[in-house]
Structures are given as structure tokens and as C-alpha cells.
Amino acid sequence: MDQTTRKIVIAGVMGAISIFLGASHLGFIPWLAGAALTIMHVPVIIGAVLEGPWVGLAIGFIFGAFSLIQAAIAPTGATDVWFTNPFVSIVPRLFIGPVAWLVYRALSSGNEIIALGVAGVAGTVTNTVLVLGALGLLRLLPWGLIGTIAVTNGIPEAILAAIITVAVVAAWKRIETGRTGSTV
Amino acid sequence: MAGLSEFELLGRVTIGQYLPTGSRVHHLDPRVKLVMVVLMITAVVVSHSLVGLALLLAAVVSGLLSARIPLRFALAGLRPMLPFLLLLALLQVVAIPQYGAGATVIWRWSILTVTDRSVLAGVLLIARFTVMVLGISLFSFSTTTTELTHGVEHLLRPLQALGVPAHEFALVVNIAIRFLPILAEEAERLMKAQASRGADFGRGQRNFITRTRRLLPLLVPLFLVSLQRAEELIEAMEARSYLGGKGRTHLIHLQARLSDYVALASVAGVAALVIRLSLTNADGMVWRWLTEHLL
Numbered sequence: 127m128d129q130t131t132r133k134i135v136i137a138g139v140m141g142a143i144s145i146f147l148g149a150s151h152l153g154f155i156p157w158l159a160g161a162a163l164t165i166m167h168v169p170v171i172i173g174a175v176l177e178g179p180w181v182g183l184a185i186g187f188i189f190g191a192f193s194l195i196q197a198a199i200a201p202t203g204a205t206d207v208w209f210t211n212p213f214v215s216i217v218p219r220l221f222i223g224p225v226a227w228l229v230y231r232a233l234s235s236g237n238e239i240i241a242l243g244v245a246g247v248a249g250t251v252t253n254t255v256l257v258l259g260a261l262g263l264l265r266l267l268p269w270g271l272i273g274t275i276a277v278t279n280g281i282p283e284a285i286l287a288a289i290i291t292v293a294v295v296a297a298w299k300r301i302e303t304g305r306t307g308s309t310v
Numbered sequence: 311m312a313g314l315s316e317f318e319l320l321g322r323v324t325i326g327q328y329l330p331t332g333s334r335v336h337h338l339d340p341r342v343k344l345v346m347v348v349l350m351i352t353a354v355v356v357s358h359s360l361v362g363l364a365l366l367l368a369a370v371v372s373g374l375l376s377a378r379i380p381l382r383f384a385l386a387g388l389r390p391m392l393p394f395l396l397l398l399a400l401l402q403v404v405a406i407p408q409y410g411a412g413a414t415v416i417w418r419w420s421i422l423t424v425t426d427r428s429v430l431a432g433v434l435l436i437a438r439f440t441v442m443v444l445g446i447s448l449f450s451f452s453t454t455t456t457e458l459t460h461g462v463e464h465l466l467r468p469l470q471a472l473g474v475p476a477h478e479f480a481l482v483v484n485i486a487i488r489f490l491p492i493l494a495e496e497a498e499r500l501m502k503a504q505a506s507r508g509a510d511f512g513r514g515q516r517n518f519i520t521r522t523r524r525l526l527p528l529l530v531p532l533f534l535v536s537l538q539r540a541e542e543l544i545e546a547m548e549a550r551s552y553l554g555g556k557g558r559t560h561l562i563h564l565q566a567r568l569s570d571y572v573a574l575a576s577v578a579g580v581a582a583l584v585i586r587l588s589l590t591n592a593d594g595m596v597w598r599w600l601t602e603h604l605l
Contacts, residue, residue, distance in 0.1 A: 138485025
């Protein structure tokens, strides 16, 4: 049996979680000076780790397209102005899943938990660097400020993403293999 | 305690905002509307010309008028952004020097430099954002999500010959949209269950670590419940012999009419003109005319 149905459904469901986290504002955590942290990219990482790079790409596209639509018709914060540009909102998000998957695959022969955590961090860093890089290249923000945002928002987001990725995937795989008890 | 409204998530997760006025724009082929949105976004992003953006703005406003969508509806998305938009434009004007050929310094104070280019960049930012918001609102006011997914699938179909999984991708989008109300319901149930056990989701709580620790008991089960639902859906689809897009027939057949071709041709014309204008530096001519005759 080929895995197409599984890939389609997981991509759709993870895309829905990403949209849901954004639309319900559950995916935003208030942070310094109103620049909220986001975990909307975590479904992309989890989908990529579970089902591979193409699924990650599809979820990343849904995440990006939704953040573009949301920025345009239902803005939540001040920075939404930038995200109406697809080079900021969509293109960088396409890379989150494939990068997270590559990192996970490279490390998964060792400790699974560490591989998941590092994949979470790698996916987040991809998002932070590419989105801020796009803002810099489009001359919307001075590079000095971009460096500051990368540190103040990027680091806590990476930690959060790693925690959630590990918690969800470890719990899910345990259910699948029927093991009980905590290994985390 | 903020009351029960804290748990009401369902009402907040609508995508788009379909407004059934039954106008000519609503009856356009969704494929055509999708292409028009893509053309518009491309033109907005590519255009460095104020004249071009004014043209696009005129096109989008005339679209809103013929769709019989009240302008204040479309502008509603813009209002909360306005203060910040102005701040960003200001930042663009004073903090990011735009040099390049022919830039003249208008004003300088310690590290702040204002050139005519940077003023133009600030104005362009506001114009670009306004056109984008109105254009995307026009699309979402006049297109249902079902039409949208049909449109995506039909548009991508020719690419299937090249190995692009068009049908599969359209199904992914469809599942994501259909799953939203289910997810909202599950999240509501989880929040109530955790709250009945004394959980406080810390809305308004600004401490990062407390906020996060309180969100985890909601987020992790939400992911797991969704994955469980996904497994059920996979099983249901496989039990019904779902085999992907090969040899599939469709209930709804999209048929482009004359009005679709006319709309598409006019939008394509405007987009081409706008891109042409940014290449010929129409603004430079207008700017020169203004400085010669008014200053």
C-alpha cells in the first residue's frame, strides 16, 4: 500500500492546526514589547518529521498562505504589514519542513529525543533566518534591528518548538508502538 | 475568571469572509479569480512605481464596486494597522537610506538622512499595503472556500503531466479547511476539561515561562487528538478505496464564459502595464514635472 493517503491527510490536519493556532491566537505568546512569539510553524516541523519533506513543504505552504491572508484581512499585530508580501510570508516557510526533516533524518540513528529537539530548533531557525532575511533584503528593516530580533525572538521560539516537537512526537510514536511509560 | 467566552474558539476560526451579494464578480470562474489575484500580487510586489500602484488601486476599487461590497467592509482590515503602517513608513523614510542614482538628500540630522528616494519608499509602502489588503479582501468576499479548492485543483491540473500532485494538493487544502471546526471543538473540549481540573490558561499573563507551561497541557493533547483523528480519516479513506487523482471524475465542471475572459484580459492588461511602468520610471517623469512646476 503506498503512503499517499496518509501523507495527504497528515499534511491537511497539520495545516489545519497551524491555521487554528493563528486564528485562535493560541499560537501567539506575548513577549517583550509586544513582539509576540509564535509557534504556528511547529505543525510544519512535526508533519515533516513524521511524514517526510513533501508533507513539510505542503504544510509550510498552508502556513505561509494563511499568514498572508490573515495579515491582509484580519491583522493581529503591528508587524502584519510585512507579511502581505509573499516573499516574506510564503517563500521562507516552504523551507521549514524539508530542513527539519533533513536534520531529523541525519540524527535519528542516535538518540531519538535529541534528534527531535534539534529538528525543532533547526526548523525554527530556518523560519527566523529566512523571514528576517527577506525583510532585510526588501529593505523593510535595518540589518542591526534584524540581528536583535533574531536573538530576542528566535531563541525562545526555538526552545518552545523543540519542547513541543519532542513532547508530541515522542508521545505519538509511543502510542503507535504500544509502549507504555515515559521515556522522556 | 474571564467567563465562558474564554472557551469559545469556534467563532474565531473562520477563514475569509464570504459576502453573498450575487454580483457579477461572485459568478466569475474561481480559476479566473485565482489567476487575477496572483497577477495582482505579482504586480504589487514588482512595482516600484507610484503611478502603477495608483492604477492597481483604481482597478481593485472598481472590482469592489462591481462586486457590490461596501468599501468600509474592505477597509475594516486596514484600520487597526494604520498607526503602525505610518510608523513603518516613517522608519522607511528616516532610518533606511535609499541611495542609488539620482537620490538627493533633503534633510540630514546626525545619523538620520532623508533622501527623495526614501520618501518615495515610505509612500510606496503604504500604497502597496493598501492595494494588497483591498485586493485580497475582494477575493475572499466573493469566493467560497469550496470554489477556492476547486479552482486550485483545476488550475494545477495541466501540471499533473509534469508530475505535480495537483489533485493531492487540493485535497490537502480541503482537509485543512474542513478540519478547522473539528479542531476548534476539540480545543474547546480540552480547555474546559483542563479548566475543570483547575487549569488557568493565563490569558493576559505576560510571563513567558508561566504562559508556556500553562499552554503545554492544551497544545500537546491537541496535537495528539488531531493525529488520532487523522488516523481515523486515513482508515476511512482506504476502506473506501481512495486511490488519489488517477481517473477521477468530478461533480462540478468549471466552464469559463465570455465575462471570465474579459475580466482576465483586463486584469492581465493592468498588471502588464504596471510592470512596464516600473521599468520605464514613470514616477521620475511625474516627479520632475512636479518639482519643475510646483516647487
